[in-house]
Amino acid sequence: MAVANRELVEIFKARTDKREYRRTVLKNSLEVLLISDPDTDKCAATMDVRVGHFSDPEGLPGLAHFLEHMLFYASEKYPLEDSYSKYIAEHGGRTNAFTSSEHTNYHFDVNTDCFEEALDRFAQFFIKPLMSADATSREIKAVDSEHQKNLLSDSWRMNQLQKHLSIEGHPFHKFSTGSWDTLEVIPKSRGLDTRRELFKFYEENYSANLMHLVVYGKENLDEIQNLVEHKFQDIRNTERSCFRCPGEPCTSEHLQVLVRSVPIKQGHKLRIAWPITPEIHHYKEGPCRYLSHLIGHAGEGSLFYVLKTLGGYCTISVFPDFLIFTCSNLHDIDFYCYTSK
Template identity: 80%
Template sequence: MAVGKEEEILKARTDKREYRRIVLPNSLQVLLISDPDTDKCAASMDVSVGSFSDPDGLEGLAHFLEHMLFYASEKYPLEDSYSKYISEHGGRTNAFTASEHTNYYFDINPDGFEKALDRFAQFFIKPLMSADATTREIKAVDSENQKNLLSDGWRMNQLEKHLSAVDHPYHKFSTGNWDTLEVRPKAKGLDTRHELIKFYEEYYSANLMHLVLYGKEKLDKIQGLVKDKFKDIRNIDRSCLRFPGEPCTSEHLQILVRTIPIKEGHKLRLVWPITPEIHHYKEGPCRYLGHLIGHEGEGSLYYILKTLGWATGLSAGESDSTLDFSFFKVEIDLTDVGHGHMQDIVGLLSNTFPSYSSQVSADGFLMSYLLFAR
């Protein structure tokens, strides 16, 4: 087992916690954090596979797998025993599926941490993806999607995907529903559970996983827990997945889309394709630009819009980031008066930041969305 040198991890002088990076023999990379003053312990496992890897005709499979891993394991076959244990020991647990990642995490009272880790590790060792649970969890995914249909934010995100290049995985419907996970697969003679297990076996490899543990114990103790609980995750040396190319070409730029929202109100969203900030994480250009545009003090863009009575809120920053592409979004909550001054607001944004406006001219608007009341 390789152990990273502690001095390689930079931390603030006021940070009293101890850190250590290790790599298990199965190539699982782990960050250990020891904090004797904490009243909660936590763990997070990130798997480098997400909705971009959904097979054609099985949109939402990665998200469905996220749901199924919570169900049970061969070692702990009692349904929902993991979630119940976490709750009984003062903790919370959840997960999310992104484009290139799926993340599972929990926190818990310190006295329940070790047993929680044992249950958590079984997600990635021998999950029990039984036939009984398959239909029920597809319904759970469908229910989640039905809820999202009533969310303006989710609807806008799906609209952005719909307007992108059809041959790029960003275009896919990533949540999944009853149609994509049950009706269509059956029509093609596919067994969703069989495809789910195949997906898990193909992508859930230890070398594509990164684990973080946060506990009260000394680093050596936490390291011992990791070695004991996670050493049996199989490693098939799966290559890291990449999805090169831009989801937006010239035909997707400089367009204005008007939509009718679920909730009454007006919102203007402007989106630009950019280089992912992860390639410049030390400089943080998106965070810098987001701070400038989102500043609310006197003389700022928001201050001007608020003074004019055109806006009640403004946010800016990177969104939908992957290894190969990203977007920078500015979202403005408009008043009824501001709703009629959209072009003026876009002009103010460009004039407030001349250096940025030149970049806008070079790249062009990707999309501009305007939400208006019925």
């Protein structure tokens, strides 16, 4: 197991940035970035866990996203349901989370005078969550409600269609959100206990060596580091290996395909997608941003300008999936037009 690391790492910042930064590694291998800003009126923290819906077990699509929901409920130290979210809201803060393909991220901000307790409540997500049977049943319904809302969103429908057109056995092909059917009906018909599988997924994947924590506080760096070491040192480290994609999500037979679909909303939309090398491999140069800027240019003579002259409403959105790290991303161009001609 690694020891606490105070090794100095040069952190580049803008000349006008007066904040202080420090990188450290706790004894349990949790990597931490500390930020000190004496002038701030809000403190904040975010925890990124290197596991997402690509790691959903077979037969339980949406489990990683469901776990993200469940960690907000209660912990052994703070057993009152929803007390974390209520504490943050009552002290001028906000909290949220998201699950992507290979990462799950949790974050909050709060008034400075309440930061220590807020951080302690936050740390319990990753130390001893409760995930009671009653809460599990209720939260599956909340996940399903989110899914039902997504069914009325053209962008969500297009994203799932894009997944469906990839290799069937690849993690990219999975249904990632979860629903009542995938988390309750189908598992029960197969003799699976979703809550038991939830704990198993948590125990297997939520390891300190797969986590990265950023803490932004008003105190000096030494005080923030002492606070972090005290609050987060009990997170287990099982030396879990990072997820790696088993090859690419698309072969030649999955490309050069034309699909027509009927939208929910009125209008016409064209999406062109092609696989590219993960942007993280070239994060300093940012080639996708250049591509997005050139194609999305709105000046005279541009593609946008030509479409706009047709009359009505027109937008062009160009974006890669920045949250896939170990296999090709899909770079999307969306053209949305509603014309009177």
